[in-house]
Amino acid sequence: MFAYILRRVAATIPVMAVVALFVFSLLYIAPGDPAAIIAGDQASPADIERIRISLGLDRPFLVRFGSWVWDVLNGDLGTSIFTNLPVTHMIAQRIQPTLSLMAITLAISLTIAIPLGVVAAWKQGTMIDRVAMVFSTLGFSVPVFVVGYVLAYVFALSLDWVPVQGYTPIEQGVVPWFLNLILPSIALGLIYMALIARITRATMLEVLSQDYVRTARAKGAGQRAILFVHALKNAAVPIVTIVGIGFASLIGGAVVTESVFAIPGLGRLTVDAILRRDYPVIQGVVLMFSFVYVLVNLAVDLLYTLFDPRIRY
Amino acid sequence: MKRRHLLTAGAAFGATLAAPALVRAQSASTLKFIPQADLTVLDPHWTTAYVTRNHGYLVFDTLYGQDSSYAASPQMVAGHTIENGGLLWNLTLRPGLKWHDGTPVLASDCVASIQRWAKRDAFGGALMAATDELSAPDDKTIRFKLKKLFPLLPDALGKSPSVMPAMMPARLAATDAFTQVQEMVGSGPYKFVASERVPGAKAVYARNEAYVPRADGKTDWTAGPKIAHFDRVEWNTIPDPATAAAALQSGEQDWWDYATADLIPLLKKAKGVKVSVQDPSGQIAIMRMNHLQPPFNNPAIRRAILGAVDQSDVMQAVVGTDQAMWHDGVGVFCPGTPFATAAGMEVLTSKRDYAKVKADLKAAGYNGEKVVLIVASDFPVLKAMADVGADFLQKAGLNVDYQALDWGTVLKRRTSKDPIDKGGWNIFFTAWAGTDMLNPAGHLSLRGDGEKGWFGWPTSPEIESLRNAWFDAPDEATQKKLCDQIQRQVFVDVPYIPLGQYLQATAYRDTLTGVNNGFAMFWNVKRV
Numbered sequence: 001m002f003a004y005i006l007r008r009v010a011a012t013i014p015v016m017a018v019v020a021l022f023v024f025s026l027l028y029i030a031p032g033d034p035a036a037i038i039a040g041d042q043a044s045p046a047d048i049e050r051i052r053i054s055l056g057l058d059r060p061f062l063v064r065f066g067s068w069v070w071d072v073l074n075g076d077l078g079t080s081i082f083t084n085l086p087v088t089h090m091i092a093q094r095i096q097p098t099l100s101l102m103a104i105t106l107a108i109s110l111t112i113a114i115p116l117g118v119v120a121a122w123k124q125g126t127m128i129d130r131v132a133m134v135f136s137t138l139g140f141s142v143p144v145f146v147v148g149y150v151l152a153y154v155f156a157l158s159l160d161w162v163p164v165q166g167y168t169p170i171e172q173g174v175v176p177w178f179l180n181l182i183l184p185s186i187a188l189g190l191i192y193m194a195l196i197a198r199i200t201r202a203t204m205l206e207v208l209s210q211d212y213v214r215t216a217r218a219k220g221a222g223q224r225a226i227l228f229v230h231a232l233k234n235a236a237v238p239i240v241t242i243v244g245i246g247f248a249s250l251i252g253g254a255v256v257t258e259s260v261f262a263i264p265g266l267g268r269l270t271v272d273a274i275l276r277r278d279y280p281v282i283q284g285v286v287l288m289f290s291f292v293y294v295l296v297n298l299a300v301d302l303l304y305t306l307f308d309p310r311i312r313y
Numbered sequence: 314m315k316r317r318h319l320l321t322a323g324a325a326f327g328a329t330l331a332a333p334a335l336v337r338a339q340s341a342s343t344l345k346f347i348p349q350a351d352l353t354v355l356d357p358h359w360t361t362a363y364v365t366r367n368h369g370y371l372v373f374d375t376l377y378g379q380d381s382s383y384a385a386s387p388q389m390v391a392g393h394t395i396e397n398g399g400l401l402w403n404l405t406l407r408p409g410l411k412w413h414d415g416t417p418v419l420a421s422d423c424v425a426s427i428q429r430w431a432k433r434d435a436f437g438g439a440l441m442a443a444t445d446e447l448s449a450p451d452d453k454t455i456r457f458k459l460k461k462l463f464p465l466l467p468d469a470l471g472k473s474p475s476v477m478p479a480m481m482p483a484r485l486a487a488t489d490a491f492t493q494v495q496e497m498v499g500s501g502p503y504k505f506v507a508s509e510r511v512p513g514a515k516a517v518y519a520r521n522e523a524y525v526p527r528a529d530g531k532t533d534w535t536a537g538p539k540i541a542h543f544d545r546v547e548w549n550t551i552p553d554p555a556t557a558a559a560a561l562q563s564g565e566q567d568w569w570d571y572a573t574a575d576l577i578p579l580l581k582k583a584k585g586v587k588v589s590v591q592d593p594s595g596q597i598a599i600m601r602m603n604h605l606q607p608p609f610n611n612p613a614i615r616r617a618i619l620g621a622v623d624q625s626d627v628m629q630a631v632v633g634t635d636q637a638m639w640h641d642g643v644g645v646f647c648p649g650t651p652f653a654t655a656a657g658m659e660v661l662t663s664k665r666d667y668a669k670v671k672a673d674l675k676a677a678g679y680n681g682e683k684v685v686l687i688v689a690s691d692f693p694v695l696k697a698m699a700d701v702g703a704d705f706l707q708k709a710g711l712n713v714d715y716q717a718l719d720w721g722t723v724l725k726r727r728t729s730k731d732p733i734d735k736g737g738w739n740i741f742f743t744a745w746a747g748t749d750m751l752n753p754a755g756h757l758s759l760r761g762d763g764e765k766g767w768f769g770w771p772t773s774p775e776i777e778s779l780r781n782a783w784f785d786a787p788d789e790a791t792q793k794k795l796c797d798q799i800q801r802q803v804f805v806d807v808p809y810i811p812l813g814q815y816l817q818a819t820a821y822r823d824t825l826t827g828v829n830n831g832f833a834m835f836w837n838v839k840r841v
Contacts, residue, residue: 031718031721031722031725031726032719032721032722032724032725033721033724033725033728036721036724036725036728037720037721037724038354038359038360039360039361040360040361040362040475041361041724041743041745042361042475042745042749042757042767043360043361044757044765044766044767045728045765045767045768046765047433047491048728050491051359051491053491054489054491054492080512082353082354082512083353083354083355083512084355084493084495085512090512093511093512094511094513149555152556152559153559156559156563157559157562157563160563163563163565164556164559164560164563164565165551165556165559165560165565166549166560166565259552259553260553260556261556262514262549262550262551262552262553262556262557262560264511264513264514264515268513268514268552269513272351272353272513275691275719275720275721276353276721277721
């Protein structure tokens with residue numbers, strides 16, 4: 001197992017290298033010029049050219065790429081063209097809000113979606129099943145920003161229960177931290193809940209029709225034990241898979257959610273950097289996200305062994 | 314679970330829900346402000362971005378200020394003397410001025426700052442071109458030995474539009490003008506709190522306890538005493554306008570710099586929110602043509618296009634039908650300012666006759682060449698201008714190729730001087746602050762300095778000659794006459810086309826008083 005983990009971690013290196021080359025090349029050929037954006041609308045072409053040179057943007061592709069790779073290998077993701085701050089510092093500043101958002105989203109989603117899917121499968125064809133699936137379809141269909149606006153209007157602006165926007169670091173109090181994140185987490189988690197609930201329902205339906213479940217019933221096992229001990233554990237592998245895959249959509253959704261709720265997280269950092277062509281920040285964030293994504297997939301693979309002892313690496 | 318436990322949990326949850334008050338912006342000494350855009354660049358000499366200029370006025374100070382009548386008055390300087398028939402200016406610094414690092418403000422610091430700023434600013438460039446020697450004969454005196462008369466010297470050093478003539482310590486001003494300074498050390502009424510900065514989200518300023526406001530004068534724009542009432546000013550970037558409006562309504566934020574036009578009716582009805590226009594000079598929308606490529610390398614075609622422009626249509630698309638928020642009949646200089654003139658305006662204000670425009674275009678030699686519009690579709694205001702612009706150009710019979718891009722791509726694309734089949738362009742739309750168009754000094758879009766000038770690269774020796782004469786003019790009456798001539802010449806050479814003026818509303822909690830006229834400034838503002 002340990003050797004497997006080591007192999008998988010080592011396998012991230014070529015993946016990261018490909019991502020790095022791909023992102024760097026894509027940014028190089030993409031239109032846009034950070035020097036022009038920095039200089040502002042009224043700057044002269046000569047001013048822009050001087051800034052471009054001062055930023056080293058006039059250097060050939062291979063020289064820039066080589067220099068960047070060397071810095072990355074030395075643990076330096078570079079310095080933001082605009083803010084003059086190290087990219088690692090900017091990522092560090094933004095990571096807590098995004099991790100907090102994702103953690104609460106994940107917790108809410110799993111807490112609601114799995115029981116919902118289980119109950120929908122158990123009560124297949126009943127009103128409960130239909131309501132659960134309508135909720136699931138809505139979750140898929142309504143865009144994050146619409147849900148966000150509606151939640152903010154109802155719970156923040158009209159009822160005044162929670163803040164409209166912003167983020168309070170957890171060090172300044174768990175309650176304000178949580179209150180700032182509850183609406184964005186629900187908005188972001190809705191599609192995730194829908195996805196997990198549907199997969200849970202479908203997998204549970206398949207499992208519940210198997211012989212060993214009938215045997216368990218025949219032996220007099222209670223409904224709760226059948227559903228959550230016997231059936232759910234065997235349905236867990238596809239559910240865990242979809243939780244891992246859905247992580248990518250969470251990252252994408254975080255970009256929108258963080259903008260709507262003004263959360264200073266990595267999603268907003270990424271969008272801002274792309275709009276400004278802040279190349280070092282884009283490269284740093286994409287590298288980090290791809291690394292995290294690889295690790296999440298590794299975690300999912302390892303979780304398989306927990307739910308299904310037949311799986312061994 | 315027992316009922317008692319449930320009730321306890323319910324009460325705890327209720328208390329939790331009541332807690333948002335903890336994160337509200339009701340501290341008596343903190344002003345929470347939503348800037349017009351994120352503050353990415355801190356160096357006010359390094360960019361022309363207005364958000365950086367606004368930040369600059371918190372941290373840095375200027376030798377002169379500018380009041381709402383656009384006149385310069387002493388700010389960091391106690392005053393000045395003029396000798397040798399106007400060729401020798403001695404500016405004397407006020408006593409007690411200190412940088413935020415505690416060191417005294419010296420004349421040599423200001424000399425270095427002026428030299429750095431002038432490399433990035435057109436008005437500053439004109440001042441330095443007229444200067445034979447700039448020196449600091451002692452710690453308090455800044456001396457300009459001029460080659461020729463430059464009566465606008467205080468106006469240049471006190472200009473409020475970008476690029477801000479910010480004073481900084483010589484050690485920072487020694488930084489190349491094209492490289493960003495690393496530290497925010499000014500002498501303004503607030504200090505920048507670098508440790509609390511979160512780029513893209515937050516910038517924090519703390520009151521500069523050592524700041525000595527002017528003892529005389531009245532606070533008006535950047536002129537007069539700057540009295541900081543708040544201990545802290547927090548800028549919170551909220552990229553989504555609807556969220557910004559909601560944060561203001563709920564009291565989480567105190568002030569939203571640029572309230573978007575579509576949300577103004579909502580904010581006007583909101584309890585506890587005040588909406589006002591603080592800057593009567595607003596923004597001037599413009600259409601810029603590429604003078605190096607056909608068909609707009611032909612002046613007769615450019616002149617013909619003037620007949621197709623309908624400023625009121627453009628303005629309605631940008632800010633709506635409330636005519637209090639926009640003006641048409643806008644010429645080269647900002648309406649309501651000293652050099653605004655009606656000279657030659659009939660080309661824009663007469664009845665629009667598209668049949669005549671078509672005939673004029675044909676007579677000028679237009680043969681249906683493609684006209685590439687590069688449009689920043691991620692800026693609603695610029696997109697609205699371009700949508701209407703494309704419409705009137707099509708009505709005039711032009712073969713319009715509307716290319717929707719993002720602003721970053723427009724900024725890059727417009728640097729291209731190539732033909733359109735090699736990635737070039739014909740027209741882009743943008744807007745300038747009205748204060749950028751007060752006079753010919755900082756008004757870059759009217760320049761006719763060819764390929765070294767602003768994008769579009771118009772060449773007009775006549776306009777350049779009139780502009781130079783304006784700098785040399787002995788009095789305002791002569792300057793006004795020259796501005797009349799400049800405007801007439803602009804309608805002959807057509808370096809750009811004005812599309813109207815729109816005003817920018819700002820919105821703030823009605824508990825704030827003393828919100829200054831002009832752009833967002835933070836002195837004099839207090840909570841009642």
